[in-house]
Amino acid sequence: MDLQQIKYFLALADELHFWKTAEKVHITQSALSRQIQALESDLGIQLFERNKRNVKLTPAGQFLKEKWTRELTEINYIHQFARQIHLGENGTIRIAHPDSISGSLIPDIVSRISQTFPKLQIELVQVLYENQQEFLSNYKLDLVITRDKNEAKGIRFEKIYTDNLALVVPDAHRFRTAKDLSKEQLANQKFILPVKDEGSSYNSLIQQMFESLDIEPDVYLHSEFGSTIIALVRKGFGIAILPDSYIDHEIPGVRFIRLPFKTDLYLSWRVDDNNPVLANILKLIRGI
Known part of the structure; x- marks a missing residue:
């Protein structure tokens, strides 16, 4: 049993017609029939009652249709969420910033992020100067906006504002x-x-x-x-x-x-951080 067989089953459970379902899922009718038979064999359950005129779900088939429909919706959501993370459109970005820009640059930065990536979670924190490098290196922060140059090994910085x-x-x-x-x-x-x-x-x-x-x-x-x-x-x-x-x-x-x-204000981040979320946010902030 695999995910594709479940998708074939759910398509047939909706249409209750082999030929129409085969056309809908872009396979032959005989291939669809083999997939359903293989699924029934793997489960040890009859899913459909068939004759020359009609196809209908068995009680066990009806039960699995309801359960698998909900499960497949959840799986599709998970896959979509993973794609968004991969593209840097979802997840969480943790940004430390000085108190001085709380009323100026920070609202602009948050506005740009939320408009471009509305599903991205933003955490804004203020961190003591002596803790900035440690928090970056230990992945407690993703990005630091600071008035100090951070020339530590493994940290990259660039000026963004004066x-x-x-x-x-x-x-x-x-x-x-x-x-x-x-x-x-x-x-x-x-x-x-x-x-x-x-x-x-x-x-x-x-x-x-x-x-x-x-x-x-x-x-x-x-x-x-x-x-x-x-x-x-x-x-x-x-x-x-x-x-x-x-x-x-x-x-x-x-x-x-x-x-x-x-x-001057500087951005600081980990040199080896390949998180696509960070890459996207860096592009937005550099454009301010």
């Missing part, structure tokens, strides 16, 4: 524009900055910015998450340096002053 750094101040702060930012004024401010991660190119960029301004910042608070930093700024605990993409979060009580310093 935005500016911005000074974040409370609405009532006297700093209004970039022209207000003198070395002397900035030196008197308390800063809230990201956690210092060794090897982080983003942290190095912030340090380079302060060095170019010849400022040693008075830093008394650090946080891994930009949303927390902004909340602290709003409460008057200090000012901060963050990517200006946070503007899209539309957070009340703070003002962003764009600075002439660029910060």
Whole structure:
């Protein structure tokens, strides 16, 4: 017994006519008859009652028609699902991203993915910098969007976007524009900055910015998450340096002053990952 014999049986069970069924399934009538006889022999069950005028199902045949119809529908669905996975149209993609693009690039990325691959499941997570490489290597993540270059062995990265750094101040702060930012004024401010991660190119960029301004910042608070930093700024605990993409979060009580310093966004993924889902998503994100 094989799947094709079951398909022949179900076709005959619908038509109850050998000649019409044979024509429908594109085989000869004698070949169809042999297939049904072989199926009955394998099962040890008579499936049809036949005479020169009529073909009808036996009670056992009727039972198998109902059961196999449901099973075949499920099998066809499984095969279709497998084809979609093979083509990168189904399954799950796990993407880590920085908090800063939650209100800007991430909605655009999700929109593109959901419109192009509506059956694809998307998991969005935020991961500490020191865990990104480990999670990629251990298949806990498929793709990382980060402000840091990941030059580790087995990881590939490429730049996809550039935005500016911005000074974040409370609405009532006297700093209004970039022209207000003198070395002397900035030196008197308390800063809230990201956690210092060794090897982080983003942290190095912030340090380079302060060095170019010849400022040693008075830093008394650090946080891994930009949303927390902004909340602290709003409460008057200090000012901060963050990517200006946070503007899209539309957070009340703070003002962003764009600075002439660029910060890049990178895609990182496993070099040896041949998952078609990942390949499709990379094409979409690169096009943003």
